Amino acid sequence: MRHLDTLHRQRWQEACGRDRDLAGLAIGADVSFAISCGDTHAVFTFCNGYCQSDSGRQPAFTLVADDSDWETFFLKEPPPAYQSFFGMLMRVSSASIAGDELVMAQHAHLVRRVLDIGRETLAGTCVEPDPVRRSKADLSAGYVEIEIDGESLDIFYESAGHGRDVLLLHTAGAYARQYHGLMAESALTERCRLVAFDLPGHGRSDALPGVAPADYSLTTELYAQIILSVISQLDLDRPVLSGSSMAGEICLEMALRSADRLAGVIACEASDYVPGRTTPWARHPRVNQSLFVPEWINGLMAPHTSAACRQQVWWGYSQGGYATFAGDIDFYTGEWDARERVASIDTAVCPVVMLTGEYDYSCTPEMSKATAKKIPGAVYWTMPKLGHFPMAEHPSVFATHFIRALDLIEVDSE
Template sequence: MRLAERADDWHAACAADTALAALGCRGEVGFGIRAGDEAVTFGFHDGRPVGAARRTDFEVAADPEAWREFFSAEPRPPHHHLFGMLMRVPGTAVTGDEVCFAQHAHLVRRVLEIGRAVIAGPPPAPPAPTAPPAASAAARVDRIEGRYLWAEVGQEPVRLFYEHAGTGRDVLLLHTAGADARQFHHLMNDDRLTERCHLVAFDLPWHGRSGGPPSEHPGAYALDTDRYVATIMAVIEALNLDDPIVVGCSMGGEICLELALRHPDRLGGVVACEAADHVPGRQVGWARDPRVNQTLFVPEWVEGLMAPQSPPEHRREVWWGYSQGGFGTFAGDILFYSGDWDARDRVGRIDTARCPVVMLTGEYDYSCTPEMSRRTAGRIPGAVFRTMPGLGHFPMAENPAEFAGHLLRALDEIDGKTRETAG
């Protein structure tokens, strides 16, 4: 692959790109994209692309074959995103000023997306949803209702925000690290679910619209397994949820497995999405580094975990939600997700006859890969696992219409297993 042959077209496309212009910040930076012995450089002045760089602060390097896959029209995971390649593809690296790279990762990401369109052609139009939008989607006021509740967390009262929609079986929805319950808004307006389930979602302490414990200073938040379980169970009790099925994603998927182990007789089952018994390598110091803008870096760190096929409007919603996280909240959650959480010695004790377990993982998730989830499910007697094609790490938010079908199937399986046990 000779990137230099397309450099002029690439620079021209960058100069014309409105998304790249919107991401620009004051200052000057130059970087290179290196494939073997050649590199294409990009310069920015006061946030605007100016063609080739006069100097380079850092380079992003990978083997030519890795870039060939990245710049293909439909790249395979983990070649679909730079951060996926940095984590999973040998030979991919950032050289030079790594802090400068973290400060400008948003520009690198967009430049690479533009390069893919230049080299492989514009991306295809996203496929039509697997089901028509909910009838209420165009309504001026949707069906979600939100309120606050007081729950005892760590022997302290905490004011938590929750939302609910629909009627029927209680289903509790758990958001991902550094995010909040808005991730489930599209699902909570999907007729297929709300006609069957009473969907409940809440913001963890220090997330979204929830406060924190009175004795805890902002920035001191650090999630661990015991605190997480206690918070969820406090919400279940405060809302008097009846044998709820708990659906969680990422760190929410991990804690689903812990809930199934600790409280099998209080739950109706769990759907653990993007989860494994141990997920190493996801802590990142730049999420709290004073030299790096958290509201730009954190959404970039997670953006590549989504599938490239997911609708752009939903991908942007996920990015924007992560840009609004409170100081240290994402980093405090990752202390649990890729640190405190290690259940390799205990997931095998989960009794799926008492608490059915379904595990679902997106094909494009390079943080918790489908194989990691599959191995975990294999250690849980009676657990069900499936890979979700064309989805990534945030299925309920990045492609809610597609994920709803997977969730409905999981709910059917849990209800069927519950009936078998009762019979």
Template structure:
């Protein structure tokens, strides 16, 4: 064969969530320490393809990215009757834990971005012993909504285009045009109401103010990295959150916005490489 074949392999796993079987799509590459990657609201696991294809990281980590139900190649459950989709803290947490259990992962590292970064904080609060380390990208205990979600699921508006338009300003100006457009394309393909449903968790149900003080970073290291151009979860939001968590490592990433792993993967690599090395070596940065 003469074509370039990327190393990740995609499969489905059947996962029991709240008594209902879900067929969840995931891609993985590499071997070693399990590293589970959580995509942003309204998108899917394609955001992590550059990390999955990184041969150096794959030598020490089994990198796994899955699509939440309703996202990407993970359909809604078979018994879904069309009821409006809304992501809650409890549901999101249970989904991650059930997925890790279904793959029999031994104390995985979990790295999430945006809503994935927020839920990482909840994992640190309630389930730290289950994880080797937690990485929150564009993560904070709360951000005041700057958007009107009623625009995200209306019959007179193309949902995918308005979702992509909403987040387009969150990409740093230095991000290459190719990866910028790839990041936005996933939003244009999202299912009806899915982005809006994810933002229910982000703006209503997932307020962690007052709870993050319970995080014990000696039990599970916590890394928080936020792009300097992110105005949804601003560096100030992340720094404020980290200030209330003794031992949390915090970095503001230059020339990056809200989607670091997909909008500018080379720049993101400069920041995530030391974190993954620290986890591999079981040291702090």
């Protein structure tokens, strides 16, 4: 493989030794790992916060893929799934981890940054400039009390704008902050009242009463109950419901069971079933969830995502509570399965628009499109240069898609 010949390997390793981000991530690390194609290896050793080469240590684990797949990975603008080695593990048959997978999970942050540096050094980058910073001064915030199974709890919410109510649902293990960029888009706030809330045990909302953190597991019934309670307690008038990932799934579920309470749904990064997204490392006692979980989701973003937006998503996931992400994934890729039910959605009552980012390898555009075809009257399109977190990866670009979706829902509602 060209990228593993002596010259390129030396440039790559030297760049790793100079990288400040990698040096910060490597504090306390003591590990050696390799990237391999056939008989050719690039070995990276970390000790006392420094990246070393030619240490002579045996790698604890090795990232393996075919030559052609590594060539594709290291392109300046890689195709979907190749933007991340986690994406390759899920969607590319030649990709695998040889050796100690636990050690790999413990050092996923180093692996990711080393591979990023490899692409930057050897091919360049397609990362877009940081967006213009938008003020959060127009956000309003507060708490609303809801009741779940006879127990009261306070839910934190934020709102911006005026007009039609739009309720925004955050992704697994996250919280409403990921919508701050979208809620600063004047083209939206001048026509809609955007409301986003933190699920129980997420962000600044109370945890579910009587549920220990390790026992938390999101179910369809609980999720639906929370959403309807928030709609009722905030007195939202048949809001448009929107969310991505697991929140996109529950949008479809709510269109099935509560169509009369909604003006329509904009289901992003959703399909009727998403298998294969559970991971034992998200709640493993020997894996730092504040490092692993953000790395597990980092590669779901498009490679074009600006450094500032990517860092915000990463940092938001690093702040998640113990096992919160894992408990949400119980719903996203386990308990929820609507393959035999989505065809029953009545889009004459509750219009359905589905949007998926081109670079989402978890719920791919093909999966979302196939689901939309099952729903009579549903509309679907793919969002170029966006991934699994469109509202946070590029809020201004996502806003254009969102406005188009709102226009379609408003026409259908007339």
